[in-house]
Each structure stands twice: as structure tokens, then as C-alpha cells.
Amino acid sequence: MSSEGKPRADQLLTIGELTQRSGLAASALRFYEREGLISATRTAGGQRRYERAVLRRLAFIRAARSVGLSLDEVRAAMEGLPSARTPTRADWTAISRSWSQRLDEQIEALTALRDKLDSCIGCGCLSLARCRISNPEDSVAALGPGAAYLPAALRRPASS
Ligand code: FES
Known part of the structure; x- marks a missing residue:
């Protein structure tokens, strides 16, 4: 982390790294981002960069989906957390x-x-x-x- 609490650029994950670490396809990651379940910043060139905490959000989403929750229910569960943070x-x-x-x-x-x-x-x-x-x-x-x-x-x- 930088001194301001934000991760340095070299601590962020590319979409390729996130697919490798999460086992999810890039299309799934983009879909979850469109659905507001995860977020990414963009480089000057428009490429996505993810904080490592996204891995935990993805694990949560996957577990919730395995239990049979809809995306709306997953979203509601996350939004029910203080500051809508990662569980x-x-x-x-x-x-x-x-x-x-x-x-x-x-x-x-x-x-x-x-x-x-x-x-x-x-x-x-x-x-x-x-x-x-x-x-x-x-x-x-x-x-x-x-x-x-x-x-x-x-x-x-x-x-x-
Ligand atoms: S009782 Fe259900 S198919 Fe006949």
C-alpha cells in the first residue's frame, strides 16, 4: 500500500491475473463489473486494474451462486454490509x-x-x-x- 492507503499500481491485478487467480473467465469478470458486484479502475490506456480484495468478493459471489442466490440477492447481501465493503x-x-x-x-x-x-x-x-x-x-x-x-x-x- 502507498502512504495514502491506496494500493500502488504494481499491487493491482490485471484482468488476466484476476482470471488466473479466481478461475473465472474475463467475460464473467466484466459481467460482474457491469452488474456492480466488483469494480475496477482504469489505466491511462483504459485497461482494467483490480484491487486484491476483489478476489474475496469473487469468492463470495461464487459461494452465493452455489447456494442458489440470484445476482440481485448477492448484491443485496453485499450492500447490506457497512459501506458495502468486501465481506x-x-x-x-x-x-x-x-x-x-x-x-x-x-x-x-x-x-x-x-x-x-x-x-x-x-x-x-x-x-x-x-x-x-x-x-x-x-x-x-x-x-x-x-x-x-x-x-x-x-x-x-x-x-x-
Ligand atoms: S400423475 Fe403425474 S404424470 Fe400421471
């Missing part, structure tokens, strides 16, 4: 604890879906009158547009 170890502990409950709900919803599917295996009727997968309790119309056949815990906004 610290303590932040990660608290946030991942909340995700554990979310995973439990997803597992429960998938288990229920699997149990309903059991009665469909070998059937093939897709009857609106009796198939609990194709029209569970005739409630499809009330669910609105989108992936209405998935349990609510597994549905995400179409934009993410």
Missing part, C-alpha cells in the same frame, strides 16, 4: 449461517417435489385433474407467470 470473515460467518436455513428450505422443497414425482414415474398422464406435478392442487393459475411448477422456495425472479 470479512465475520460477515461471511453471519451470512453463510443465514444461507444454511435457506438450503434447508430448498432441500425440503426438493424432497417434496421428488415425492410428488414418484407418483408420475411410469405414468405419463400429465393430467390436470390428478397429476400433482403438472398442476399441484390446481393452483398453477394463482402462481402467475414464470416457473410456476417449481416450489416457491426454488423460484427466482426471471431477471437473475
Whole structure:
């Protein structure tokens, strides 16, 4: 770090270095930047430069996506941090604890879906009158547009 607290130019990562260190494609990094999840400065020539803390943000994003969070939810989690900073170890502990409950709900919803599917295996009727997968309790119309056949815990906004 420089004496002003900002990283020196030689401490910043190029996009190539960041792809190598993170395992993410350059296109993914540019996408996350457009989505406001990471940021980069630009050299005089317009090339991106990233602070090393971006690696931790990317690890957070990847973990969140693995749990099934949408980009909007990842953004909200980051924005919920003081000064929208990079998650610290303590932040990660608290946030991942909340995700554990979310995973439990997803597992429960998938288990229920699997149990309903059991009665469909070998059937093939897709009857609106009796198939609990194709029209569970005739409630499809009330669910609105989108992936209405998935349990609510597994549905995400179409934009993410
Ligand atoms: S396909 Fe026949 S009950 Fe679901």
C-alpha cells in the first residue's frame, strides 16, 4: 500500500491475473463489473486494474451462486454490509449461517417435489385433474407467470 492507503499500481491485478487467480473467465469478470458486484479502475490506456480484495468478493459471489442466490440477492447481501465493503470473515460467518436455513428450505422443497414425482414415474398422464406435478392442487393459475411448477422456495425472479 502507498502512504495514502491506496494500493500502488504494481499491487493491482490485471484482468488476466484476476482470471488466473479466481478461475473465472474475463467475460464473467466484466459481467460482474457491469452488474456492480466488483469494480475496477482504469489505466491511462483504459485497461482494467483490480484491487486484491476483489478476489474475496469473487469468492463470495461464487459461494452465493452455489447456494442458489440470484445476482440481485448477492448484491443485496453485499450492500447490506457497512459501506458495502468486501465481506470479512465475520460477515461471511453471519451470512453463510443465514444461507444454511435457506438450503434447508430448498432441500425440503426438493424432497417434496421428488415425492410428488414418484407418483408420475411410469405414468405419463400429465393430467390436470390428478397429476400433482403438472398442476399441484390446481393452483398453477394463482402462481402467475414464470416457473410456476417449481416450489416457491426454488423460484427466482426471471431477471437473475
Ligand atoms: S404424470 Fe400421471 S400423475 Fe403425474
